[in-house]
Amino acid sequence: MSPIVRPFLPRIASRVLCAAMALGAVLAPLTQPARAADAFPSKPIRIVVPFPPGGLTDVSARRIGQLVADDLGQPVVVENRPGANGLIGTAQVLRAPADGYTLVAVTTSVVLISPLLTKAPFDPLKDIAYVLNYAGPSHALVVKADSKYRTLDDLIEDARARPGELSFGTVGTSDTAYFGAKALERAKGVRFNHIPYQGANQSLMAVVSGETTFAPTSNYAEMVKAGKLRALALLDRQRMPSMPQVQTFTELGVDWQFPWITGLAVSAQTPEPIRKTLETAFLKAARSPAFGSLLEQMQVPLYVLDGEAMKKDLAAKIPQYRRIADEYGLVQQ
Numbered sequence: 001m002s003p004i005v006r007p008f009l010p011r012i013a014s015r016v017l018c019a020a021m022a023l024g025a026v027l028a029p030l031t032q033p034a035r036a037a038d039a040f041p042s043k044p045i046r047i048v049v050p051f052p053p054g055g056l057t058d059v060s061a062r063r064i065g066q067l068v069a070d071d072l073g074q075p076v077v078v079e080n081r082p083g084a085n086g087l088i089g090t091a092q093v094l095r096a097p098a099d100g101y102t103l104v105a106v107t108t109s110v111v112l113i114s115p116l117l118t119k120a121p122f123d124p125l126k127d128i129a130y131v132l133n134y135a136g137p138s139h140a141l142v143v144k145a146d147s148k149y150r151t152l153d154d155l156i157e158d159a160r161a162r163p164g165e166l167s168f169g170t171v172g173t174s175d176t177a178y179f180g181a182k183a184l185e186r187a188k189g190v191r192f193n194h195i196p197y198q199g200a201n202q203s204l205m206a207v208v209s210g211e212t213t214f215a216p217t218s219n220y221a222e223m224v225k226a227g228k229l230r231a232l233a234l235l236d237r238q239r240m241p242s243m244p245q246v247q248t249f250t251e252l253g254v255d256w257q258f259p260w261i262t263g264l265a266v267s268a269q270t271p272e273p274i275r276k277t278l279e280t281a282f283l284k285a286a287r288s289p290a291f292g293s294l295l296e297q298m299q300v301p302l303y304v305l306d307g308e309a310m311k312k313d314l315a316a317k318i319p320q321y322r323r324i325a326d327e328y329g330l331v332q333q
Helices: 006-039 056-072 084-095 108-117 152-161 176-188 200-209 221-225 272-286 289-298 307-328
Strands: 045-049 076-080 102-107 128-135 140-144 167-170 193-196 214-217 229-234 262-267 302-306
Touching (some): 056 102, 084 102, 084 108, 102 108, 108 307, 128 272, 140 152, 140 176, 140 221, 152 229, 167 200, 200 214, 262 272, 302 307
Parallel strands (some): 045 102
Antiparallel strands (some): 102 262, 128 262, 128 302
């Protein structure tokens, strides 16, 4: 090598190194989001249940959170934030950072009925990205086990004789169970007295204590099995295998079915790769024998949809139930 060239080599190498470092500094911000997405999740995940503890939504969210923790490599904690029949907790999640670390448990009441009947602080199709649906919450109209009402016809006959005297409890006028009771009133030409409660368990205890006549609810299976309640009718599309003798509303002349929506969602602003990571993990957990066993024990049908299918199903139901709400005069001004 020429003795003239040799002194310049260290100087050229130094300049190349500096240029490479400068280019790396420019490109670092561009590659950071990809690395962040790849690393998700790197801290615990929260599921906000916008209802009090103890109901189907709460119990199922806790179980699926336990099952998915190993796949995600992070603990999943459940936080109850009840209020306004699920609207308050859901709105809080949608205002939180859209980073995938906060999910909300969604139900028929939260994303279908409440937005139709009240002024919800969010749009269920524009503001929410759905992760999955995992259950078809079986709802029954129940009375106290020693009630004089042996069938739904018995209840209706007495309601006709005593307009407004028979009472029922739900968690509010924007609750889907309330919607079902109003459908029953309209179909049978009767009038009940509605009493709102803070949670589904409280409305059930009101039936057991005799404070109310009946309740349309999803939290009935264990109490029916324990001999504290009697199911007169199912609000769902099919009979339950565990109680095949109990007829559905449709079979009893009430043209109404409870929409099967129970699942998890995030803010619509959540990056799609993060939402897909959550969807993949939670779908696996929902289809596991351990989760199926829980729903079987609770006598709740397993009904699994991915996020896209869940949103499509909801979008089809919204205009249908809007017509019903208008027809029944349930929309609150």
